[in-house]
Amino acid sequence: MSMFYGEGLRNTAHGFVEALKVFDDAKRADRKDWKLKSEHKGDKCFNKHFPIGKVYYLKKTYNMDMEAIFQYHWNEIEKTPTWNPNVHSVERLETISPHADILHKLSLT
Incomplete structure (x- = not known):
């Protein structure tokens, strides 16, 4: 059973490395290779x-x-479909700790 946890942790670590690459690229001031999809009121x-x-x-x-935005999102994650039309539902399956939950999200796309 523990070998499954090891594989899961390795996959998670790889996911974080890939996410950091994306975040670092998004912080580039010139937005090189990023396509402007839409603009509204300066956003x-x-x-x-x-x-x-x-x-x-x-x-x-x-x-x-x-902090207020984070707390709202964390505590009200199930309400995501009310403001995000791409999300059908979000269910909090389990609270592991005050800092970790298991969620099930169903997207429309």
């Missing part, structure tokens, strides 16, 4: 193809502090 949405698939980047300014 710009870009996308770019990566080996893991198409990634979207949106930079937006909110009139709330970051």
Whole structure:
């Protein structure tokens, strides 16, 4: 059984490495190779193809502090379909700790 956990942890570590590559690329000021998909009231949405698939980047300014936004998203994750039309449902299956939950998300696309 423990060999399954090892493989899972290796896959997770690989996922974090790939995510860091995407995040580092998205922080580039010149947005090299990113396509501007839409712009609305100064907010710009870009996308770019990566080996893991198409990634979207949106930079937006909110009139709330970051902690309040994070807490709302964390505590109200099941409400995601009310503001994201690409998500059909989100269910919190289990709370592992105050810092980790297992979620089931069903997308429409």
